[in-house]
Amino acid sequence: MMWGRLAACCGLVGRPLTAILAVLVLSTSLPAQTIPYQRPVDTAPQEKTIGGGYQTPPVQKPLPRSSWLQLLDVAVLAAAMGISSWLVLKRRSRKALVALAIGSVAYFGFYREGCICPIGSIQNVAVALTDPRYSIPMVVTATFFLPLVMAIFFGRAFCGGVCALGAMQELVLLKPVQVPRRLDRALGLLKYAYLGLVLFFALKPAAARDFVICRFDPFVGFFRRTGAPHMLLIGGAFLLAGMFIGRPYCRYLCPYGGLLAWCTRLARRGVTITPDKELDCGLCADACPYGAIENMRAVRRNCLYCARCYAACPRDGELARAKAQLVQLP
Amino acid sequence: MTEHFTRRDLFHKAARGTVLATLGGGAGFLVKKAHGQVVWQVDASRCLNSRLGEVGVPACNLCTTECVVSLSAVRAVNEHSRCGRCNICPAYFNITSAVDERGLPSEKLCPRDAITRRPIGKADPEDPANNFYEYLIDEEKCDGCGKCVIQCKEPLGLGSIVLRIRYNRCVDCNRCAISRACPKGALVQVPVERAVS
Numbered sequence: 001m002m003w004g005r006l007a008a009c010c011g012l013v014g015r016p017l018t019a020i021l022a023v024l025v026l027s028t029s030l031p032a033q034t035i036p037y038q039r040p041v042d043t044a045p046q047e048k049t050i051g052g053g054y055q056t057p058p059v060q061k062p063l064p065r066s067s068w069l070q071l072l073d074v075a076v077l078a079a080a081m082g083i084s085s086w087l088v089l090k091r092r093s094r095k096a097l098v099a100l101a102i103g104s105v106a107y108f109g110f111y112r113e114g115c116i117c118p119i120g121s122i123q124n125v126a127v128a129l130t131d132p133r134y135s136i137p138m139v140v141t142a143t144f145f146l147p148l149v150m151a152i153f154f155g156r157a158f159c160g161g162v163c164a165l166g167a168m169q170e171l172v173l174l175k176p177v178q179v180p181r182r183l184d185r186a187l188g189l190l191k192y193a194y195l196g197l198v199l200f201f202a203l204k205p206a207a208a209r210d211f212v213i214c215r216f217d218p219f220v221g222f223f224r225r226t227g228a229p230h231m232l233l234i235g236g237a238f239l240l241a242g243m244f245i246g247r248p249y250c251r252y253l254c255p256y257g258g259l260l261a262w263c264t265r266l267a268r269r270g271v272t273i274t275p276d277k278e279l280d281c282g283l284c285a286d287a288c289p290y291g292a293i294e295n296m297r298a299v300r301r302n303c304l305y306c307a308r309c310y311a312a313c314p315r316d317g318e319l320a321r322a323k324a325q326l327v328q329l330p
Numbered sequence: 331m332t333e334h335f336t337r338r339d340l341f342h343k344a345a346r347g348t349v350l351a352t353l354g355g356g357a358g359f360l361v362k363k364a365h366g367q368v369v370w371q372v373d374a375s376r377c378l379n380s381r382l383g384e385v386g387v388p389a390c391n392l393c394t395t396e397c398v399v400s401l402s403a404v405r406a407v408n409e410h411s412r413c414g415r416c417n418i419c420p421a422y423f424n425i426t427s428a429v430d431e432r433g434l435p436s437e438k439l440c441p442r443d444a445i446t447r448r449p450i451g452k453a454d455p456e457d458p459a460n461n462f463y464e465y466l467i468d469e470e471k472c473d474g475c476g477k478c479v480i481q482c483k484e485p486l487g488l489g490s491i492v493l494r495i496r497y498n499r500c501v502d503c504n505r506c507a508i509s510r511a512c513p514k515g516a517l518v519q520v521p522v523e524r525a526v527s
Contacts, residue, residue, distance in 0.1 A: 050451035
């Protein structure tokens with residue numbers, strides 16, 4: 001049945017007359033049920049053939065995020081880390097830090113949908129360093145190195161209120177319980193095992209390569225408001241546990257946290273408990289949900305810049321005034 | 331509190347300098363071999379739906395089901411310059427459905443009703459079969475199931491409908507979840523200029 005083909009041929013050649021003829025001929029032989037279809041044309045008719053002043057509509061081409069917006073992400077990351085360290089080391093303000101955390105969850109989490117993040121960039125950097133045929137854009141390089149350089153000078157300012165995953169857990173931690181120190185230390189080794197696993201999968205040959213951190217990111221499903229059910233469940237479990245256990249992902253699994261902890265050992269500045277002003281009341285140690293205050297001293301590699309210790313200090317105001325006399329602690 | 335410059339300070343300074351130099355070296359190495367942005371793209375020559383072959387086999391809809399964002403970042407695009415503008419478009423109509431009084435198939439193919447059809451050019455009211463039609467795919471409705479793509483290719487269509495990635499939805503995963511599932515490896519990373527030009 002040549003119905004469609006004829007119709008289109010008519011369209012291309014002298015139209016009205018042949019068309020009417022075709023319809024007259026074909027109307028008698030129209031099938032009752034379906035049209036055995038044949039392609040009516042062999043070439044696409046263009047604007048001239050179509051006539052009537054028709055203009056081909058442009059094809060929609062949603063563009064990728066433009067490069068200046070990607071640079072903006074890096075700038076926001078750097079600025080947020082600067083603000084975080086200033087709020088914690090100078091202002092010593094828990095309230096302002098919570099505000100920063102909310103802002104970070106909004107920007108890096110819900111607006112940027114959790115991508116790109118320094119945690120995931122471990123894999124890209126590792127692959128780019130080892131595979132000569134793999135390279136990464138400069139934005140990824142900057143995202144990976146900025147928080148590390150920051151940690152060498154000012155400690156884990158990134159973890160405090162900048163990292164969207166950390167900030168999210170910081171905000172849900174409502175009833176902190178202390179994890180027994182030995183258990184805390186043992187679980188803390190998990191993140192290095194995870195880092196090893198991540199590198200093992202990332203450094204495989206290109207065909208078998210896998211980016212484990214991204215696949216098992218617990219909160220990215222929430223940021224994107226969609227995701228595999230098992231990942232949403234795991235994320236929900238982390239948030240639920242995170243209401244009582246301070247930041248379970250950051251302390252026990254985050255491989256980037258492991259790298260930051262190493263860099264932080266060399267930090268010039270860090271959260272300080274002032275020995276000459278303190279009451280030895282231990283309120284700060286009780287308030288720290290991360291076990292980062294031992295013997296009334298801040299343990300920098302574990303300190304996640306939440307500023308809870310300052311908020312719990314009965315001499316908060318005085319401490320703020322006494323900041324000129326702060327003692328550097330190892 | 332007097333300022334002492336102790337051995338510990340010296341050690342710290344040296345260690346910090348070493349680590350900084352290492353980080354700087356690593357970053358420098360990466361920047362030196364850095365490239366521009368790369369993006370994911372559907373390679374039409376490999377995609378099962380747009381590849382030449384059997385028509386009428388069920389469409390591969392992995393692009394719809396595997397993508398990590400809720401409405402898939404892959405959607406069908408009608409390249410108008412290659413479109414035959416047929417009266418009975420096999421991608422718009424379900425051409426196996428019964429014919430209605432206008433002589434057109436009664437059912438549409440798209441499960442999400444994302445394609446619109448309108449007559450264009452010099453209209454001939456006497457004979458609608460003789461007119462040209464424009465088929466527009468509503469980007470916000472399309473979820474990239476590929477049903478239309480598989481119909482609009484030889485022998486029925488001209489292959490003007492292809493699967494493309496909408497970069498405003500794509501979150502540019504390290505290893506695209508669709509590429510992981512695609513049996514033909516049709517999702518590839520290309521430089522951004524090649525993908526959008």
